[in-house]
Amino acid sequence: MTSPATAPDSTPRPVLVVDFGAQYAQLIARRVREANVYSEIVPHTWTPEQMLARDPAAIILSGGPSSVYATGAPFVDAALFDAGVPVLGICYGFQAMAQALGGKVAQTGTREYGGTEVEVCSAGVLLADTPTTQTTWMSHGDSVHAAPEGFEVLATSSGSPVAAFEDRGRRLYGVQWHPEVKHSAHGQTVLEHFLYEGAGLRPDWTADNVIADQVAAIRAQVGDARVICGLSGGVDSSVAAALVQRAVGDQLTCVFVDHGLLREGEVEQVERDFVAATGVNLVVRDERKRFLDALEGHSDPETKRKIIGREFIRVFEDAARDIVAEGHEHAVHGEGSEVKFLVQGTLYPDVVESGGGEGAANIKSHHNVGGLPDDLQFELVEPLRTLFKDEVRAVGRELGVPEPIVARQPFPGPGLGIRIIGEVTAERLEVLRRADAIAREELTKAGLDGEIWQCPVVLLADVRSVGVQGDGRTYGHPVVLRPVSSEDAMTADWTRMPYDVLSVISTRITNEVSEVNRVVLDVTSKPPGTIEWE
Missing domain, CATH: 3.40.50.880 (Class I glutamine amidotransferase (GATase) domain)
Known part of the structure; x- marks a missing residue:
């Protein structure tokens, strides 16, 4: 590696x-x-x-x-x-x-x-x-x-x-x-x-200078080789892709992996917003079965993260071979040459939490840091590795990345796979997807998207609680709402949401998602709790 x-x-x-x-x-x-x-x-x-x-x-x-x-x-x-x-x-x-x-x-x-x-x-x-x-x-x-x-x-x-x-x-x-x-x-x-x-320093570290410095560094690192980027549609990978495209143009092909762990509308957002705005070369890989098969029987969060990280890399390796073999119609620069580089949207908090640096504790392995396989065949291009999230947003806006993506709530690379406490199955993913979509819809309706940094919805898949619905006993799953406010994800506090909004979200989820009969609110700051449960 x-x-x-x-x-x-x-x-x-x-x-x-x-x-x-x-x-x-x-x-x-x-x-x-x-x-x-x-x-x-x-x-x-x-x-x-x-x-x-x-x-x-x-x-x-x-x-x-x-x-x-x-x-x-x-x-x-x-x-x-x-x-x-x-x-x-x-x-x-x-x-x-x-x-x-x-x-x-x-x-x-x-x-x-x-x-x-x-x-x-x-x-x-x-x-x-x-x-x-x-x-x-x-x-x-x-x-x-x-x-x-x-x-x-x-x-x-x-x-x-x-x-x-x-x-x-x-x-x-x-x-x-x-x-x-x-x-x-x-x-x-x-x-x-x-x-x-x-210290006699000048205030000259700005988004403009970050872009100029990174474009020069990317060109020096990549040369005329071909590059792929794991594009998720989130802020980090989108800004990383836009920065690399600014540096090397059509040497870059973005690979969007539909691993089955996405929220509703993710693929459509990437194609509609990012591709339309940037014209980036995009390959979409349907790998839902592959990821679910690999995750079968596993419930430990670190194990799940490492499996997801490993399978991401294996998919990128397959995609790279296909791009070379097929002479992808958009990847004309260096056609037929080996894909040597993989772009990732790794941020500074990812590095710190994954134990990046002597004396740092490994809080959890981020799939693009501690979750990478040892036999990685690519050289990594990580132009955002020294940046906090709000700095990435500033760079993204300077690069012209669409506002719906730049302002989007953070979403983890392992996706809903680490928002299911327990084994990941297709059925549990569908339950969580529906609950998550309701929560996001109501937060947007209430105008809270700008106030809440992130609101993970967590399915306690291995927990059941007794409830009553339609005069009958139920034994369903709880889901947890985790609204947090933060500047950079290194520290966070839970967001004091209006009770009426919480009430609507809870009522809709328990009415519309039959497998869920209880909605609870996580009021833990970071520290001691991390933003994601796993």
């Missing part, structure tokens, strides 16, 4: 966000990107040499749950601060910086959680043009009591004798609060002061 890392590196020098186990590490990376500066997350287990090997433009040390003086607590090697790279410490990262450089960190006996007022005693670089008294968001039990030599104290609070400091000469900065959280009134300003003034 050829790693996507073999593709030319088209990304700019990153701002590295060092994750000390913070619940907000991904949010820090997002806020940096909102300032139009590229960022990546790396684990705290990396050495300074590993970090510096990435040629970072700046480094941000995240918060975390530990105490810097506790046995086994993560620490920062002081050598990092002598490398000449601008560094910002946040919360735990702030304390770790202070300790590593000779400052004093201790418990104050006063914990600060939530909204906290800080007093600015010297604006410096970080707090320039912000109020002398401002509301911040804190979460700590330890505090910096004395700044390291050479640092200027910028702010204090009732529980933090040193709430912010900086050493402008060495370009080292830190704050006790969480500027990445919206509850910190001037948090984004503080981050931008560090990025623009402290």
Whole structure:
């Protein structure tokens, strides 16, 4: 298997966000990107040499749950601060910086959680043009009591004798609060002061530049070879396909796999919206029996994901052979040559959740990351691998991808196969498809499509509950509604939907889908629950 890392590196020098186990590490990376500066997350287990090997433009040390003086607590090697790279410490990262450089960190006996007022005693670089008294968001039990030599104290609070400091000469900065959280009134300003003034970076990481960089990288990677793209009709694969088509034109053939795990109207949407707008070469493969046969007897979610990922690749391999053998009428460029590349709409959250990166936990194997077979015959082209979902949408709009696709709710590659808790069968898929279609129709009628990030409908196929319908006893399946709000799928909260909309959805499903006699609502945030149940 050829790693996507073999593709030319088209990304700019990153701002590295060092994750000390913070619940907000991904949010820090997002806020940096909102300032139009590229960022990546790396684990705290990396050495300074590993970090510096990435040629970072700046480094941000995240918060975390530990105490810097506790046995086994993560620490920062002081050598990092002598490398000449601008560094910002946040919360735990702030304390770790202070300790590593000779400052004093201790418990104050006063914990600060939530909204906290800080007093600015010297604006410096970080707090320039912000109020002398401002509301911040804190979460700590330890505090910096004395700044390291050479640092200027910028702010204090009732529980933090040193709430912010900086050493402008060495370009080292830190704050006790969480500027990445919206509850910190001037948090984004503080981050931008560090990025623009402290680190001297320019806000030039935009959708236009992403497109230009990726088009150049794709052309360099692919050359004049032929390429296929697994097109699902979702946001990710559609934008990836449009980006590759911009780069290599008719060298690209898109393969739409009808694996039987799709929602109602998926094939029609791809042909009507995407193909009509882009003119992309499209091959549709009816592989419903193949996937259902492969999934028969399997109920473990990781097993199902890996089976689906494997069968996707096998279908793409078959499609590639057919394209070459038949000289597909649209794939005229390089006709008869081998198809060497496979385009996938892999995103940054997919990589993180699949354990992509040293020290990252494998939360679940995404079919296009951890679910790929070891004997993959293609080289991967993954132009969206460093992007969050909303950044993909911005790139898609810039490329002219139709709005119904760009604005579409995310839908997982394994489809309804991971929304059936239990074995996947044709009968269970039909039940879930009908329930899902009702939920989507009512959400659209209520004008909630723009408010809800995603609303998976989950069939608890191995669970039955007693009900009564038409004066008779039923023993049917429950379905779960999982409406969530999110910016990038890394974190999410359940959406507070109007009760009348929930009532209509529940009534329609139990009336129109005879196999279902109970509709329940999932009110779990992420974390601790993932958006999809499997």
